[in-house]
Amino acid sequence: MPTSTFRISPMLLPRSPVLFSAGCFRRPRSPAPGPGAAADSPIRRFAGSATAFPRPRPLLTSSACLLLTNQRAAMGANLSTPAARALTAPSSASLLRPLPPSPPSKSRIQLQTSQTNQHHQRHRQNRNPIYVYTRNLSSTADMAPPLNNAADPVERSSSPYPDPRQIGPKSKILAARTSNYHSTSLRNMVTINTVNKTALHPGGVQPVREHTELEEELHQTADIDYDRVAIVPNPSVAALYEDALVYETGSAITSTGALTAYSGAKTGRSPLDKRIVKEPSSENEIWWGPVNKPMTPEVWRINRERAIDYLNTRNRIYVVDGFAGWDEKYRIKVRVVCARAYHALFMRNMLIRPNRSELEHFHPDYTIYNAGSFPANRYTEGMTSGTSVAINFAEKEMVILGTEYAGEMKKGVFTVLFYEMPVKHNVLTLHSSANEGKNGDVTVFFGLSGTGKTTLSADPNRALIGDDEHCWTERGVFNIEGGCYAKCLGLSAEKEPDIFNAIKFGSVLENVVFNVETRDVDFDDATLTENTRCAYPIEYIQNAKIPCISENHPTNIILLTCDARGVLPPISKLNSAQTMFHFISGYTSKMAGTEDGVTEPQATFSSCFAQPFLALHPMRYAKMLAEKIEQHKANAWLLNTGWVGAGASTGGKRCPLKYTRAILDGIHSGELAKVEYENYETFNLAVPKTCPGVPSELLNPRNAWTAGNDSFRQEVTKLGGLFVENFKKYADEATADVIKAGPEINVGPEIKDVPETNASPEIKAAPETNGGPEIKAAPETNETNGGPEIKAVPETNGGPEIKASSEINGGSEIKASPETNV
Numbered sequence: 001m002p003t004s005t006f007r008i009s010p011m012l013l014p015r016s017p018v019l020f021s022a023g024c025f026r027r028p029r030s031p032a033p034g035p036g037a038a039a040d041s042p043i044r045r046f047a048g049s050a051t052a053f054p055r056p057r058p059l060l061t062s063s064a065c066l067l068l069t070n071q072r073a074a075m076g077a078n079l080s081t082p083a084a085r086a087l088t089a090p091s092s093a094s095l096l097r098p099l100p101p102s103p104p105s106k107s108r109i110q111l112q113t114s115q116t117n118q119h120h121q122r123h124r125q126n127r128n129p130i131y132v133y134t135r136n137l138s139s140t141a142d143m144a145p146p147l148n149n150a151a152d153p154v155e156r157s158s159s160p161y162p163d164p165r166q167i168g169p170k171s172k173i174l175a176a177r178t179s180n181y182h183s184t185s186l187r188n189m190v191t192i193n194t195v196n197k198t199a200l201h202p203g204g205v206q207p208v209r210e211h212t213e214l215e216e217e218l219h220q221t222a223d224i225d226y227d228r229v230a231i232v233p234n235p236s237v238a239a240l241y242e243d244a245l246v247y248e249t250g251s252a253i254t255s256t257g258a259l260t261a262y263s264g265a266k267t268g269r270s271p272l273d274k275r276i277v278k279e280p281s282s283e284n285e286i287w288w289g290p291v292n293k294p295m296t297p298e299v300w301r302i303n304r305e306r307a308i309d310y311l312n313t314r315n316r317i318y319v320v321d322g323f324a325g326w327d328e329k330y331r332i333k334v335r336v337v338c339a340r341a342y343h344a345l346f347m348r349n350m351l352i353r354p355n356r357s358e359l360e361h362f363h364p365d366y367t368i369y370n371a372g373s374f375p376a377n378r379y380t381e382g383m384t385s386g387t388s389v390a391i392n393f394a395e396k397e398m399v400i401l402g403t404e405y406a407g408e409m410k411k412g413v414f415t416v417l418f419y420e421m422p423v424k425h426n427v428l429t430l431h432s433s434a435n436e437g438k439n440g441d442v443t444v445f446f447g448l449s450g451t452g453k454t455t456l457s458a459d460p461n462r463a464l465i466g467d468d469e470h471c472w473t474e475r476g477v478f479n480i481e482g483g484c485y486a487k488c489l490g491l492s493a494e495k496e497p498d499i500f501n502a503i504k505f506g507s508v509l510e511n512v513v514f515n516v517e518t519r520d521v522d523f524d525d526a527t528l529t530e531n532t533r534c535a536y537p538i539e540y541i542q543n544a545k546i547p548c549i550s551e552n553h554p555t556n557i558i559l560l561t562c563d564a565r566g567v568l569p570p571i572s573k574l575n576s577a578q579t580m581f582h583f584i585s586g587y588t589s590k591m592a593g594t595e596d597g598v599t600e601p602q603a604t605f606s607s608c609f610a611q612p613f614l615a616l617h618p619m620r621y622a623k624m625l626a627e628k629i630e631q632h633k634a635n636a637w638l639l640n641t642g643w644v645g646a647g648a649s650t651g652g653k654r655c656p657l658k659y660t661r662a663i664l665d666g667i668h669s670g671e672l673a674k675v676e677y678e679n680y681e682t683f684n685l686a687v688p689k690t691c692p693g694v695p696s697e698l699l700n701p702r703n704a705w706t707a708g709n710d711s712f713r714q715e716v717t718k719l720g721g722l723f724v725e726n727f728k729k730y731a732d733e734a735t736a737d738v739i740k741a742g743p744e745i746n747v748g749p750e751i752k753d754v755p756e757t758n759a760s761p762e763i764k765a766a767p768e769t770n771g772g773p774e775i776k777a778a779p780e781t782n783e784t785n786g787g788p789e790i791k792a793v794p795e796t797n798g799g800p801e802i803k804a805s806s807e808i809n810g811g812s813e814i815k816a817s818p819e820t821n822v
């Protein structure tokens with residue numbers, strides 16, 4: 001018997017093939033699994049099948065049997081000792097199945113029926129009652145006798161590997177050594193089990209009589225079948241690395257120690273596939289429409305069951321518990337149940353990590369079931385593709401199917417807070433980063449994806465509170481997350497040292513390209529996506545403020561926009577009416593990659609700079625913000641991190657980061673408030689004539705424009721028209737001064753026809769056979785009135801187009817997104 005058994009992580013070993021003969025798979029018609037799915041089944045790996053979702057196999061190929069049995073032999077019966085179980089609880093449990101009914105013992109407590117929910121009852125209807133088994137590691141009463149006190153009666157002459165009772169030369173040496181030690185040497189700890197021995201399972205199986213609180217909870221609330229799947233609770237970073245490397249194709253450790261993983265076909269969010277369950281408790285609060293499309297409770301149940309069925313077919317699933325919200329008064333407890341180690345590590349980084357005692361009896365407020373490697377059934381009513389991201393505010397759950405992009409989980413939690421905070425606590429949720437100066441002055445940076453929240457909040461002179469999601473309460477600002485999720489394209493140590501240095505052991509890189517020999521990441525390579533990312537714990541940023549909370553109210557509110565048309569000035573000072581106008585409008589260009597199908601910068605109006613995540617009507621957040629700004633006398637600025645000199649398609653270039661940083665330094669030092677300002681036509685924005693560290697000609701787009709006066713006037717008018725048109729839908733709820741704070745344009749007949757770039761193309765409810773929602777023809781938009789061209793909607797279940805990196809920087813034509821209002 002090998003003596004080194006305990007050094008082998010059972011998580012790394014395949015589990016019994018018996019589990020795969022259970023016939024519980026529903027084989028998808030046209031799976032488009034990501035690498036996680038492809039690699040997750042060890043059976044398939046060892047059997048050499050190319051099928052993404054294997055059919056249930058009653059038998060293994062001989063090579064698979066050999067490997068599995070060898071590994072089980074290596075594990076040996078010693079996993080059934082209490083000590084081994086303590087070390088390897090989740091998998092040892094899973095290795096010792098199927099579970100024959102075991103007689104009640106003194107150490108277990110039968111649960112009351114009232115404690116079991118509907119799902120549980122359904123799940124268990126043909127099974128035994130549920131027992132909670134208490135874990136008492138100090139007790140040896142239940143221990144089987146040690147191996148050397150009982151012989152293994154099974155003859156395994158046909159076994160292709162050595163009989164563990166025959167001690168080979170190496171083992172003899174080891175055995176002699178250990179027997180010299182003490183009566184508690186490993187050999188004495190090895191137990192045998194005489195139940196159901198077969199040639200494949202020479203050690204037999206033994207009912208596991210202990211289940212953790214977490215296992216029982218998952219069983220009761222979600223039918224997670226701990227008889228079938230190993231539940232890995234809150235694994236360490238190292239354990240998750242190991243599992244990702246073993247089970248997830250393409251995962252690797254980069255030269256700086258980060259784990260790199262692939263999300264499969266989906267490398268950005270899928271806003272068209274997001275659904276909110278329409279149910280009485282939240283129905284009247286939700287902002288229904290193209291952002292929050294309703295899902296019936298019936299369809300929710302079908303998808304949830306599908307996700308759980310999928311999770312139950314895994315060999316192991318991961319549970320990550322964490323908090324959302326650094327302020328203990330408002331935080332919610334989140335549990336993530338997922339099939340991929342990369343997802344688990346991602347959420348371990350992105351949630352606030354509880355300490356050991358907080359984890360002990362952690363009962364979540366919200367649970368995410370991420371079965372992203374498995375598609376939704378497109379023929380389920382209301383499904384328009386194989387992807388589904390659904391939230392149920394009544395059940396406090398989120399279910400993900402058909403996308404492995406990790407950002408869905410973090411933005412799902414964010415949507416939950418966009419609902420919970422204002423509705424339950426009158427707290428404002430912000431799609432913003434935040435940092436704090438040495439004097440305690442707080443700056444919040446609102447902005448849609450890619451506008452610079454992460455980049456600009458990482459500032460060596462200021463403490464980072466958070467890079468993406470915050471809440472503004474009656475007592476200050478707190479970060480929702482425990483980590484950051486930075487864009488990596490073009491990342492360099494010179495330009496963004498804080499983020500660059502955060503990419504180390506524990507960080508998760510997503511969809512990056514690396515050199516197979518050196519394992520150096522090529523941050524300029526966008527072969528897989530332009531939305532390359534890294535998720536790291538916030539403490540990896542050297543000057544992070546931990547806990548990520550400030551008791552001060554913001555001094556500066558910065559509305560970040562990334563204007564690919566080059567029309568908005570790099571910096572403008574806003575009065576309060578303008579602040580509300582621009583906050584409600586949320587104009588920016590969607591940057592390529594973050595959302596499925598967006599491959600070039602696209603003009604969009606994303607209300608509150610957060611439209612895809614808003615649970616309530618934008619005006620509810622806007623009104624709360626107006627009150628807070630008024631109460632705390634915050635300064636507000638509009639900062640364009642986008643193009644200068646001309647548009648992205650007409651030879652402009654993105655505002656160099658060093659100038660944007662110099663502008664921010666000017667704001668924080670107070671110098672920018674003191675300089676002379678001029679009016680920027682049409683938009684009536686106050687722009688500084690000078691700013692330390694920034695060429696003055698850059699500050700006013702009229703001066704910076706390279707393509708002549710006519711073209712400038714035309715572009716300004718076009719964009720102004722889009723703003724005015726877009727704001728019409730909010731006019732009923734906005735005050736006259738806010739409406740007037742928008743651009744002033746001579747509305748000729750042609751401007752009237754400018755399409756609403758944020759008017760989502762109508763999406764018909766009926767599912768399309770090709771999986772894409774039907775998009776009604778967009779109104780005639782371009783040329784005469786200069787509106788952006790509206791391109792055909794991308795297939796929501798198709799992967800984003802892969803672009804050569806050369807196309808990234810100079811993104812050409814601006815296209816209205818087919819999902820421009822999401």
Ligand SMILES: Nc1ncnc2c1ncn2[C@@H]1O[C@H](COP(=O)(O)OP(=O)(O)O)[C@@H](O)[C@H]1O
Nearest residue numbers: 449450451452453454455487641655656657660
């Ligand atoms: N002037 C600029 N200001 C901010 N970011 C810029 C600028 N120019 C280029 N960038 C790049 O734009 C991206 C902004 O991404 P990020 O900060 O992650 O946005 P967000 O956090 O808002 O999603 C980064 O890759 C950054 O290097």
Ligand SMILES: C=C(OP(=O)(O)O)C(=O)O
Nearest residue numbers: 269407448449450485594
């Ligand atoms: C992750 C996202 O946002 P951000 O780029 O702001 O981090 C996202 O929108 O999917």
